[in-house]
Amino acid sequence: MRIAHISDIHANYGSDFNNSTFEKAVKLLNGFEADLIFISGDLTTDGLLREYEFASERLSMIKGKKAIVPGNHDEKNLGYKLFPEFFGNTDFIRYDGNLTVIGLATSEPDKADGRLGRNRHRLIKRGIGKKKDLTIIGFHHHLVPIPNSGREHNIIEDAGETLDIILRNNVPLVLMGHRHVHYAVKIHNTLLVNAGTFSCNRTRAHFGNTFNIIDFKNNTIIVTVIDIEKGKQEKMVKYNPRDGYYINRYYDEKKRID
Ligand SMILES: [Fe+2]
Ligand SMILES: [Fe+2]
Secondary structure (H helix, E strand, C coil): CEEEEECCCCECCCCCECHHHHHHHHHHHHHCCCCEEEECCCCECCCCHHHHHHHHHHHCCCCCCEEECCCHHHHHHHHHHHHHHHHCCCCEEEEECCEEEEECCCECCCCCCECCHHHHHHHHHHHHCCCCCEEEEECCCCCCCCCCCCCCCCCCCCHHHHHHHHHHCCCCEEEECCCCCCEEEEECCEEEEECCCCCECCCCCCCCCEEEEEEEECCEEEEEEEECCCCEEEEEEEECCCCCCEEECCCCCCCCCC
16 A cells, blocks of 8 residues: 655745646656545645635646645635635544544644644544554644754644554554655654655755655555655655564665665
């Protein structure tokens, strides 16, 4: 099984959105023929109706099943009322064969910070309780500080409680966005993966525009980062939640992943 993890599209009519990068990215993405495309929010920049329309039209170029959660930008200007019209429920549990995908809105109207709260914690527990072979949780804000993303703020306010539920239940994979840089780290038995920005001009240093391809094969998760401008692929993490085998090239640059 293959999941494409993309984030921070930032469709807008100002300087945020890079259409040529978007089109290049979609071409690359469609070539991977992922079974699911998880989008970690910030589809728009100001949550405006015409941005939602634009984002929805642009996203129709992406082939395949999508699971989408909102970001802080999508909640601006009453955008939280538009999100369900265009992209469905902001919080959901989806079952697909042996896979459970729990998607959650961490954003609140007109606030940059993220928070989940007790109701969403209950939703996480409900999804985990279904005991499918693989449970994936995805949202916009980050649960841990993300390096290379400037002054650290906007970590989910109740990150401690959220992380505790996730780690206690050995959820193998959490997908996040928001910081516009890619990253991954394992804590306890959970791999936390951040996607960079797919098509926003606000990139950081040399990180550029990227997305993640996550492959599941023989109980192993492999995270590959795709550099959109360079068309380059780099396998960054290999993790087997069953036997604990783990290589993280964010920290072991010299190690190879095959
Ligand atoms: Fe963003
Ligand atoms: Fe964001």
